[in-house]
Amino acid sequence: xxxxxxxxxxxxxxxxxxxxxxxxxxxxxxxxxxxxxxxxxxxxxxxxxxxxxxxxxxxxxxxxxxxxxxxxxxxxxxxxxxxxxxxxxxxxxxxxxxxxxxxxxxxxxxxxxxxxxxxxxxxxxxxxxxxxxxxxxxxxxxxxxxxxxxxxxxxxxxxxxxxxxxxxxxxxxxxxxxxxxxxxxxxxxxxxxxxxxxxxxxxxxxxxxxxxxxxxxxxxxxxxxxxxxxxxxxxxxxxxxxxxxxxxxxxxxxxxxxxxxxxxxxxxxxxxxxxxxxxxxxxxxxxxxxxxxxxxxxxxxxxxxxxxxxxxxxxxxxxxxxxxxxxxxxxxxxxxxxxxxxxxxxxxxxxxxxxxxxxxxxxxxxxxxxxxxxxxxxxxxxxxxxxxxxxxxxxxxxxxxxxxxxxxxxxxxxxxxxxxxxxxxxxxxxxxxxxxxxxxxxxxxxxxxxxxxxxxxxxxxxxxxxxxxxxxxxxxxxxxxxxxxxxxxxxxxxxxxxxxxxxxxxxxxxxxxxxxxxxxxxxxxxxxxxxxxxxxxxxxxxxxxxxxxxxxxxxxxxxxxxxxxxxxxxxxxxxxxxxxxxxxxxxxxxxxxxxxxxxxxxxxxxxxxxxxxxxxxxxxxxxxxxxxxxxxxxxxxxxxxx
Amino acid sequence: xxxxxxxxxxxxxxxxxxxxxxxxxxxxxxxxxxxxxxxxxxxxxxxxxxxxxxxxxxxxxxxxxxxxxxxxxxxxxxxxxxxxxxxxxxxxxxxxxxxxxxxxxxxxxxxxxxxxxxxxxxxxxxxxxxxxxxxxxxxxxxxxxxxxxxxxxxxxxxxxxxxxxxxxxxxxxxxxxxxxxxxxxxxxxxxxxxxxxxxxxxxxxxxxxxxxxxxxxxxxxxxxxxxxxxxxxxxxxxxxxxxxxxxxxxxxxxxxxxxxxxxxxxxxxxxxxxxxxxxxxxxxxxxxxxxxxxxx
Numbered sequence: 001x002x003x004x005x006x007x008x009x010x011x012x013x014x015x016x017x018x019x020x021x022x023x024x025x026x027x028x029x030x031x032x033x034x035x036x037x038x039x040x041x042x043x044x045x046x047x048x049x050x051x052x053x054x055x056x057x058x059x060x061x062x063x064x065x066x067x068x069x070x071x072x073x074x075x076x077x078x079x080x081x082x083x084x085x086x087x088x089x090x091x092x093x094x095x096x097x098x099x100x101x102x103x104x105x106x107x108x109x110x111x112x113x114x115x116x117x118x119x120x121x122x123x124x125x126x127x128x129x130x131x132x133x134x135x136x137x138x139x140x141x142x143x144x145x146x147x148x149x150x151x152x153x154x155x156x157x158x159x160x161x162x163x164x165x166x167x168x169x170x171x172x173x174x175x176x177x178x179x180x181x182x183x184x185x186x187x188x189x190x191x192x193x194x195x196x197x198x199x200x201x202x203x204x205x206x207x208x209x210x211x212x213x214x215x216x217x218x219x220x221x222x223x224x225x226x227x228x229x230x231x232x233x234x235x236x237x238x239x240x241x242x243x244x245x246x247x248x249x250x251x252x253x254x255x256x257x258x259x260x261x262x263x264x265x266x267x268x269x270x271x272x273x274x275x276x277x278x279x280x281x282x283x284x285x286x287x288x289x290x291x292x293x294x295x296x297x298x299x300x301x302x303x304x305x306x307x308x309x310x311x312x313x314x315x316x317x318x319x320x321x322x323x324x325x326x327x328x329x330x331x332x333x334x335x336x337x338x339x340x341x342x343x344x345x346x347x348x349x350x351x352x353x354x355x356x357x358x359x360x361x362x363x364x365x366x367x368x369x370x371x372x373x374x375x376x377x378x379x380x381x382x383x384x385x386x387x388x389x390x391x392x393x394x395x396x397x398x399x400x401x402x403x404x405x406x407x408x409x410x411x412x413x414x415x416x417x418x419x420x421x422x423x424x425x426x427x428x429x430x431x432x433x434x435x436x437x438x439x440x441x442x443x444x445x446x447x448x449x450x451x452x453x454x455x456x457x458x459x460x461x462x463x464x465x466x467x468x469x470x471x472x473x474x475x476x477x478x479x480x481x482x483x484x485x486x487x488x489x490x491x492x493x494x495x496x497x498x499x500x501x502x503x504x505x506x507x508x509x510x511x512x513x514x515x516x517x518x519x520x521x522x523x524x525x526x527x528x529x530x531x532x533x534x535x536x537x538x539x540x541x542x543x544x545x546x547x548x549x550x551x552x553x554x555x556x557x558x559x560x561x562x563x564x565x566x567x568x569x570x571x572x573x574x575x576x577x578x579x580x581x582x583x584x585x586x587x588x589x590x591x592x593x594x595x596x597x598x599x600x601x602x603x604x605x606x607x608x609x610x611x612x613x614x615x616x617x618x619x620x621x622x623x624x625x626x627x628x629x630x631x632x633x634x635x636x637x638x639x640x641x642x
Numbered sequence: 643x644x645x646x647x648x649x650x651x652x653x654x655x656x657x658x659x660x661x662x663x664x665x666x667x668x669x670x671x672x673x674x675x676x677x678x679x680x681x682x683x684x685x686x687x688x689x690x691x692x693x694x695x696x697x698x699x700x701x702x703x704x705x706x707x708x709x710x711x712x713x714x715x716x717x718x719x720x721x722x723x724x725x726x727x728x729x730x731x732x733x734x735x736x737x738x739x740x741x742x743x744x745x746x747x748x749x750x751x752x753x754x755x756x757x758x759x760x761x762x763x764x765x766x767x768x769x770x771x772x773x774x775x776x777x778x779x780x781x782x783x784x785x786x787x788x789x790x791x792x793x794x795x796x797x798x799x800x801x802x803x804x805x806x807x808x809x810x811x812x813x814x815x816x817x818x819x820x821x822x823x824x825x826x827x828x829x830x831x832x833x834x835x836x837x838x839x840x841x842x843x844x845x846x847x848x849x850x851x852x853x854x855x856x857x858x859x860x861x862x863x864x865x866x867x868x869x870x871x872x873x874x875x876x877x878x879x880x881x882x883x884x885x886x887x888x889x890x891x892x893x894x895x896x897x898x899x900x901x902x903x904x905x906x907x908x909x910x911x912x913x914x915x916x917x918x919x920x921x922x923x924x925x926x927x928x929x930x931x932x933x934x935x936x937x938x
Contacts, residue, residue: 027865028865028866028867028878029863029864029865029866029867030866030867030869030876031863031866031867031868031869032737032868032869032871033737033856033857033860033868033869033870033871034734034735034737034738034742034826034828034829034854034857034870034871034872035734035802035826035828035829035870035871035872036829036868036870036873036875036877037828037829037831038828038889038892038893038896039868039877039879039889040877041892042885042888042889042892043877043879045888045892046884046885046888049884050880050885053880053882053884054880057880
C-alpha cells in the first residue's frame with residue numbers, strides 16, 4: 001500500500017492522546033461510603049459480569065485507537081496495489097498518439113508496441129466487461145465507445161496511428177477518467193512512451209490510472225522552430241532551431257529549400273541533449289513553399305522537417321461610408337492588402353447590392369441600409385434588421401469592462417479612452433457584448449452564417465481613441481477577424497494539432513482541402529471562414545474553392561516531442577524500459593505500473609463504524625446521569641416515607 | 643446543648659407532636675398506654691417510693707400516716723416500664739448530608755419527649771463498638787432538658803457492634819421496658835442476636851433503621867475507590883448502572899430480611915431515609931401505635 005498524502009500519517013500521534021483521554025476518563029475517584037458491607041455483597045454476586053465489563057472497557061479503548069488510526073490512514077489517501085493484468089470491470093484504454101510514439105527502434109515503432117498492448121488488453125477482457133478506446137493527441141478523441149464487441153475494439157485500435165502532433169496527456173487522461181460510468185468499476189490504462197514532463201492532476205498516485213510504458217531510449221534530432229521575419233532594412237531573415245535527444249553530440253546537416261531550389265545548406269553542430277539555432281538572411285524567394293529539413297536517419301521522422309508558406313497579402317476591398325474621418329481612413333489604408341473606397345452614403349434601397357461587391361463595409365455613423373450578407377463594421381450606426389435597437393445617446397461613457405481574451409480586443413488598453421458621446425443600444429438575442437460602459441454596450445458582435453457585424457457605439461472622431469495605440473490595433477484586429485490572413489504578408493506556419501482559421505473570399509460554403517498525403521476532403525466554410533482542424537499531419541495543406549486557393553504549412557516543431565527520452569514520473573514508476581532496451585521488439589512485454597486503487601473510502605468507513613462500536617461499548621458501561629439518579633432518589637424517598 | 647440541632651423550631655415541633663400524642667391517647671392514665679386488661683380490676687402488686695410527678699391518687703396514704711413517708715401503689719398490669727433510647731453512634735452514623743446521627747438524635751429526642759410527657763421514665767444510651775455513656779432513666783420535665791443535653795453531646799465515632807452492644811445492655815439493665823433502637827444496621831452482621839437478647843430480657847423493642855439517601859440510592863460513581871467510613875478499608879469498583887441495580891437489589895433483600903426477622907420476633911420496625919422529616923416518622927410511629935403494641 002502506498003500513500004498519496006503520507007504527511008497526514010503524522011496525525012497518528014493522536015493515538016497516544018486517545019489512550020491518555022481514556023485513562024483520564026477511567027480515573028479512580030475516592031468516595032467515602034458509610035459501610036462497604038453491601039458493596040462487597042454486591043460484588044460477590046457480580047464477579048463474572050464485572051470481568052465482562054472490564055473486557056468491554058478494553059474493547060472500547062481498542063475501538064477508539066483503531067478508529068483514529070483508520071481515519072488517519074484514510075486521510076493519507078492510501079492506494080492499494082493490485083497485481084497488473086488483473087481485469088476489473090470496464091477499461092478505458094488511452095493510446096498516446098503524439099508524434100513521439102512514431103519513433104522507431106529496431107524496425108518497430110512505439111505505437112506498434114502500444115497497439116499490441118492494447119490488443120492484449122482486448123483479449124484479456126473479462127466476461128461482460130467493456131472497453132473504450134481513446135486516442136490522446138493534442139486533443140482526446142474517442143476511437144471506440146464502451147463496448148464488449150472485441151472485433152469493433154480491435155478494428156478501432158488497428159485503425160489508430162501516431163499523429164504528427166504534440167500530445168496533451170493530462171487533458172486526455174482527465175477526459176478518459178470522466179468517461180467512467182457511475183456504478184460500474186472501471187480502470188483507465190494509459191499506454192504511452194512517457195515522453196512528457198508530468199501528469200499533474202492526472203497523476204496515477206492520485207487517480208489510480210495504470211500506466212503502461214512502451215519504447216526505449218532512441219537517439220533523435222529534430223527541428224523545433226522555424227520562422228521568417230522582416231528586417232528593418234526590408235529584407236527577410238530565417239530562424240531555425242534544432243534540438244537533439246540522446247547521449248551523443250552530433251553535427252546535423254540542415255537544408256532549406258524553396259520548391260526544387262536549395263537555398264541553404266549548413267552543418268549544425270549540436271551537443272548531447274542540447275539545442276542549436278541558425279539565424280541567417282533569407283536569400284530565397286518570398287513566395288511559395290519553403291521546407292527546412294535535417295538530413296538524419298534517426299528514430300523520429302516527423303520532426304526532421306518544418307514547413308512554411310510565403311503567401312502574398314490577401315486583398316480586401318473595404319467600403320467606408322459616412323462622414324470623412326482621416327484617422328479611420330488612415331488606419332484602414334495602412335494595411336497593404338486593403339483596398340479602400342470611401343463614399344458619403346449608400347442608397348438606402350439598393351445599397352445592400354452595392355455592399356456585396358466589398359469584403360467589408362465600414363459605416364462611420366449615418367443610416368446604414370439593410371445588409372443581408374457580408375461583413376459590417378458600424379461606428380455609432382445600426383443597419384436595420386439586426387437585433388440591436390438604438391435607444392438613446394449617452395454622454396461621456398467610459399469603458400468599465402471588456403473581454404480581454406476576445407481576438408477583437410486582444411492587447412487593447414481601453415480603460416483610459418475618453419468618449420464624448422455614444423449610441424446606446426439594446427442588445428437582442430445572439431448579440432455578444434464584448435465591451436461595455438455603465439450605461440450601455442460599447443462594442444458588440446453579431447454573426448450568422450453569411451453575415452458578420454461588429455458594432456462600436458461611438459464614432460472614432462467622437463473620442464480620443466484615434467490618438468491612442470489601441471485604435472490601429474483595434475482596426476487590425478477587426479480586419480483579421482473579418483478576413484483571417486488578410487494581414488499576413490510573410491511566411492506562415494502552423495503547429496500540428498491546432499485549429500487554423502482561414503478566410504475564404506466570396507460566398508463559398510465549402511472548401512476542398514488536400515492534405516500532405518494527397519488525400520482530399522471537403523470542409524465547410526461559415527461566414528467566409530474555414531475552421532480547419534485537419535492539421536494532425538505535418539506538411540502542406542492546400543485549400544481550394546472557386547476562384548481561391550491557398551497553401552498552409554503545418555509543422556510539428558515541438559521540443560517536447562523531439563526529446564524521446566521517457567521523462568514522466570509515471571512512466572518511471574511503470575519501470576519504463578531501461579538501458580539496453582533499445583531494439584526491444586513487440587514480443588517483449590512493455591513494463592507497466594501496478595494498478596493502484598484509492599482505498600481511502602474503505603478506511604473512512606472502517607473508522608466510522610469503529611466510532612459507532614466504541615460509542616455502543618461506552619453506552620453499555622456508562623454510569624447513569626444525575627437526572628436519572630435524582631428521579632430514582634425521589635422514588636426511593638417516597639417509598640420509605642409511606 | 644447543640645442549639646443548632648435542638649433549636650426553637652425543633653422544640654415547637656416537639657410540642658406539636660405531644661399534642662397529637664395526647665389526642666391519640668386521650669383518657670389513658672399515667673404509665674398505662676392502653677392496658678391489655680381493660681375493664682379488669684387492678685390487683686395491688688407493690689409499693690415504691692414516691693417520685694415527683696407521680697399521680698397523687700396512687701399515693702398510699704395509710705403508709706404515709708404510719709411512716710410519714712410517701713409511697714405509691716403499683717398494680718399488677720401496671721409495670722413501671724421505662725423507655726430506653728438506644729442510639730447507634732458509630733462512625734457510619736456520621737455519614738450523609740445531614741449526618742444520620744443528627745436525624746437519629748432528633749428522633750430519639752422526640753420519642754423521649756413524648757414518653758416523658760406520658761410520664762414514662764426515659765433513659766438513653768449510645769453504642770458503637772460497645773456501649774457508650776448513658777443517661778439514667780428518669781421521669782419528669784427536667785428529664786427533657788437532660789435528655790436534650792445528653793443527645794447534643796453525642797458524636798459519631800468508632801466501629802459498630804449492634805450485636806455486642808445490645809447484648810451488653812440487655813445484661814446490664816435490671817428493669818426492662820420499651821427499647822427504641824435507632825441504628826443504620828450497617829456493617830454489623832449478627833445484629834439479630836442483640837435484638838434477640840433484648841427480647842429474652844423481656845424488652846419490648848422498636849427498631850428504627852435510619853439511612854441516608856446516598857445509601858438507599860447511590861448516585862453514579864464511575865471508576866471509584868470506595869472507602870469505609872468506619873474501618874477505612876477501600877474497595878475498587880467501577881460503579882455503573884448494572885452495579886447500582888445489583889446494589890439496590892441487595893439492599894432491598896437486606897431490608898426484606900430485617901422486616902421478616904422483626905415480624906417473626908414481634909419487633910416493631912420502622913425505616914426511613916434522612917430526607918423524610920423526622921416528625922413525619924414520629925407521627926407514623928404514633929399512628930401505628932408502635933409503642934402500644936410494644937407494651938402489650
